[in-house]
Amino acid sequence: MSHSEQLRQYRIRQQQQIQQHQIQREPLLPDNNLNEPLLGGGQGRYYSDFRNQQAQSDNQQTKRDIYTDLMFNVLAMMLIINFGADSHCGISIFMWCLVYFCILSTRSLTNLFKLKLQENQFRYYNTFTIASFIVIDGLLLSWLIYGNILFYSSKNDCNQMEGSRVLYNLMFVLLLVGYFQMLVYALLIFCLPCLIVILRHQERQRAGIVPSSAIPSIIQSLTRLKFDNQQFKSEDQCSICWIEFKSDDEITPLSCDPKHYFHTKCIEDWIRTGKNTCPLCRQPIREL
Structure with missing residues (x-):
């Protein structure tokens, strides 16, 4: 296989990895249509026509x-x-x-x-x-x-x-x-x-927005661990900042799912915006 062919395949794999990460981080995008039914193709068009007729x-x-x-x-x-x-x-x-x-x-x-x-x-x-x-x-x-x-x-x-x-x-x-x-x-x-x-x-x-008075207690309830690539294998990047985890980085896994972990500073900044939900699954970080 020639060097140019190897380079082309390498670039294709890179594009696939980027697309895969974008799909995984899709829950972080704004939920503009939370009330819309999850219909696709003809079902979505049928629902839209029905709503217009109504x-x-x-x-x-x-x-x-x-x-x-x-x-x-x-x-x-x-x-x-x-x-x-x-x-x-x-x-x-x-x-x-x-x-x-x-x-x-x-x-x-x-x-x-x-x-x-x-x-x-x-x-x-x-x-x-x-x-x-x-x-x-x-x-x-x-x-x-x-x-x-x-x-x-x-x-x-x-x-x-x-x-x-x-x-x-x-x-x-x-x-x-x-x-x-x-x-x-x-x-x-x-x-x-x-x-x-x-x-x-x-x-x-x-x-999932909480009053500012509840933010300190939510931050204090977070678990703080050192990143270990042997223990945390599901994600190699923080889903908030998109920066790869490094050895001994302080991370915070959430109670909703052990696979949902982020840089501690990132999740703290996330909570300071008034959000009490997991950036990935939207489950509460802490029940108030």
Whole structure:
């Protein structure tokens, strides 16, 4: 065999070893798709098509719900105009009920527009959603407060007028619904901080991230040994820094698997980033 042929085969073996090490270190890469099912080939495409069909079906159902709400609001405005235009009492109950359903119709149209933006993957969809919620729901809340002031004012004698009694009862029902909405908003305002803390804690647990106060105790619990190539044969490189182990290097095997060992300094730096999971198998380094 010629020298050039030997050199070519040597390079091929080197490439194979590099690829093998890359495959072994694949768990260290970011887990961008932890929630995706491990499907391959046609199964993966089938799942993707099924998910797209499900999303389209959900969008169609949402559209139908929005159209139903919009038609109900328009019908309510038509009935108010038909039966309440001639109502006269101490407060502007006709105008209040009409504007209330106009705001609800605007919210339905905005929800329909948001759905279109979502389908077209509009860049500022989240910004538009937040802005529309603040403007429209803020206006609705303000109108409910104004209606509450009108309803309980001394000028309200609409229940004594024959032509205004229907609108009086309607306004009373709408205000009751408004009280419930205010209660929901108040609960959200008071409970949102607690909910954020709980969700962040659950997210940190799923990601294996621990609070900084627990890091010293995890590091202290690590086992520290001298590297012996006769004892540790499964890996000749640290999976964190990719540097080969040398004789008398201080290493740390983890309790999840004796074959999962790393430079002690490397695993300590790994833990200092807030991670309490093995870099290879994602099992907890120490149960907290």
